[in-house]
Each structure stands twice: as C-alpha cells, then as structure tokens.
Amino acid sequence: MLPGLHVVLTMFTGYLVGYAAFRALFGHSPAMSAAGGILGLVCGMLVETLLFIVRSSSQDLRPKSSTSKLKKNQ
Template identity: 65%
Template sequence: MSSDNPNQTGLVITLTESIRSFLLSVSKDSRLSQELRELALALSSATDASYKHIRSLWIQSDVEARPGLISLFSGSNFVFAIPKPREKNSAGGIIGLVFGMLFETLLFIIRTSEPNLKSPSSTSRMKKNQ
C-alpha cells in the first residue's frame, strides 16, 4: 500500500471502521477545540491518516468515551510512502572514475617498485628448472 498524500510524515495507517467512527464522534465533541474537531472530520473521510494526528485526538478526547488505543488500531495496516527518486550528480560518477584510476595507478607503482616481490610466473619457472 502506498500513501495518497505524499505530505504525510511519520507513521501512516489505514483507517478502519472503528477509527472512522471514533473520528466522527470526536468531530461532534463540543469540549474539543474547533481546530481539533475540523481535523477529526477531515481525517474521517480520508483513506489513511497519520498516527500522530489520531493519537493526539485520542488523548484530547474524553477518557470515559474513548476506546482503548490498542483496540482502536487493531485491524489497521501501515501505509508506506513511495520515496522520491534520488537525484544523482553526474560529476560524482566522473570524479569516482578518476579517483579509481589514480588509485589503481598508485597500486601498480607500489607493486612494481618493490624489488623483493617476484611474479608468480618467474617462481614457477625456477621450480621447473630445478
């Protein structure tokens, strides 16, 4: 599942009927601020919502009237947002290639400048001659 709203951050869950009915009851609760009631009403018509918003509404609602948090979220699923594609810098690939070539050249110079190292082919020839 992927989120319809790319602006949602954090944990996003699908709305079940129990969450939807809770949000509708919170939207009619006169003890809550107008802003929270509007948020609850807007979330009740969505397909998914931020856990942070639902939990804040749950905390602000009446203790005797609200359902248990675990029972409220039972049956809902996580919604994963599709990440935006990574922007690649074209200069990064070229710089990596140049540094790789310089590193290989440095390794070649080190290998060829050591007098004690013999190549495997010369060692096998010496064994053959003995």
C-alpha cells in the first residue's frame, strides 16, 4: 500500500461525513455544507496527528535492539 494513503482516505472520509452532517443540520445551504466538510477534514487530520504521536511515542518506549547490545558486549 502506498505510504500516506490512509491520511488521504481519512481526510476524504472526514469531508464526506462533515458535509453530510451539516447538510442534514442546516438544510441544503451549499456554504454551510462546504464548511461542515472542511471541519470534518480538519477533524480527520487531528485524528491522524494523534495516531502519529501515539505511534512515535510507543517506539521510544521500546527497548533497544539486540544489535546494539551485541556491539556493547564486544
């Protein structure tokens, strides 16, 4: 799978969900529907940012690889 494709998919899904939600809430106003789509896109990016932070911080907590221990023992 292409790297970063999940980010584009999350942004697109966020746009569609925000567009549909604002269209249901505020009638068929194109400006409000677009604003909801942009808000959903931003929320999707915030979710991706949070996931990136969690993944990178969990990598910091892992013990060092066995190759670095092997080099220390030599």
